[in-house]
Structure formats: C-alpha cells, structure tokens
Amino acid sequence: MTEQATGADPDTPEIPGKPTSASRTTLSHIMTHADTNLLGTVHGGVIMKLVDDAAGAVAGRHSGGPAVTASMDEMAFLEPVRVGDLVHVKAQVNWTGRTSMEVGVRVLAERWNESAPATQVGSAYLVFAAVDADGTPRPVPPVLPETERDERRRQEAQIRRTHRLARRRAITELREKRAAEGLDV
Ligand SMILES: CC(C)(COP(=O)(O)OP(=O)(O)OC[C@H]1O[C@@H](n2cnc3c(N)ncnc32)[C@H](O)[C@@H]1OP(=O)(O)O)[C@@H](O)C(=O)NCCC(=O)NCCS
DSSP: OOOOSSOOOTTSOOOOOEEGGGTOEEEEEEOOGGGBOTTSSBOHHHHHHHHHHHHHHHHHHHHTSOEEEEEEEEEEEOSOOOTTOEEEEEEEEEEEOSSEEEEEEEEEEEOTTOOSOOEEEEEEEEEEEEBOTTSOBOOOOOEEOOSHHHHHHHHHHHHHHHHHHHHHHHHHHHHHHHHHTTOOO
16 A cells, blocks of 8 residues: 555644745855865765755755654765865755655765866765654655656655665564574574
C-alpha cells in the first residue's frame, strides 16, 4: 500500500500545504585554504556542513519552526571542489510525511579560474523532523509540488522513504532473531 504523503492522523488538524518554492533556498560560499584536505582540495566534511545548513534552513522555513536532522543519505561527491571556487548549495523539500521532510540538495561549483557555467559537484538527501520546544516531533505542512520536476522528486523521495523503512525493519528483525537465539549478546 502506498504511504500517505500528508499528515492523515485523525488526531491532528489538517495543516494547509505549502508550495515547494516557498522554502527553496540557495546558500553560497567561497572556499578558502582553511577548507582543504591533505590533497589541497576541499574537505568533504566542509561540503556536508554546508549541505546540512542549507537543508536545515529549508526544513525550518517549510515547517515554520525548528527542525532537526534525522538522517543524511546518498551524499555523493561527483567532482573535487577547489580553493577559490564559489559553491552554491541548492535545497528544496522533496517530500513530506507527518512530522518529517525529505530535503534534496544539489551542490554546484563556479570555478574561480574558468568562465564555464557552474558544475554540479555533489548531491544529497536528508530527512529532517520538525520539533517543538521540547524536541518532540510536530506535524508539518504537506509540500505542494509546482512543476513536473518537483513531482518526480516527490515520487523518488517516496521510494527512498519506503526503502529506509524496509531496511530499518529488516535490520531490527535480524537483531531480534539473533538476540532470541542467544547470539550477539
Ligand atoms: C529525529 C528525532 C526527533 C525523531 O524522534 P522520534 O522520537 O524517533 O520520533 P518518531 O519516531 O515519531 O520520528 C519522527 C519522524 O522522523 C522520522 N525519522 C525518525 N528517525 C529517522 C531516521 N533515522 N531516518 C529517517 N526518518 C526518521 C520518522 O519516520 C517520523 O516521520 P513521520 O512523522 O513523517 O512519519 C529524534 O531521534 C532526535 O531528536 N534525534 C536527534 C536529532 C539531532 O540532534 N540532529 C542533529 C544532528 S547531531
């Protein structure tokens, strides 16, 4: 059965949806020598921090309050980033559940010494949970895709969500089975 993409909890009043463009965000940053690894290119962790920052801004905007990173998956580094590059981190909400959101992020680099258009150097998908002041998950507005590309991203995010849940369930079942057999204790 397909999971409901919107909060269909009878105890939760329906929240009006928000279009994708309402929270879409770009964060731009010039890379410096302080950002490099031993090879002289930009450290992956620096890019991951920017990705988390941009995605967090989007999740906060969409949900209208605090949101915490629940997971980060499929962080892909496609090309090295170099000192002097102007990096643009573009993020949008791809999918919403009841209290969580998947944010998709694309990382582009404008090479400081080339006139070519920005190159895509990375991508990532993060899940954020909207939380209240006590850190308890709270409902989020459904995201309203505005274009066919937004709709494709929503459908792909739903597939990733299904796989995350299935993987977590399978691992939990395996651990329970091994514990019942007296293994791994
Ligand atoms: C994320 C967090 C709020 C989830 O709390 P919880 O008590 O497990 O609450 P729930 O099980 O109801 O999960 C809330 C939502 O997050 C989703 N979620 C929780 N853990 C997840 C994970 N590892 N991956 C993907 N989604 C996750 C749930 O599916 C649920 O989504 P839904 O309401 O849309 O169906 C809690 O684990 C937390 O506070 N983690 C620390 C977050 C943090 O500090 N982040 C900064 C990184 S250092």
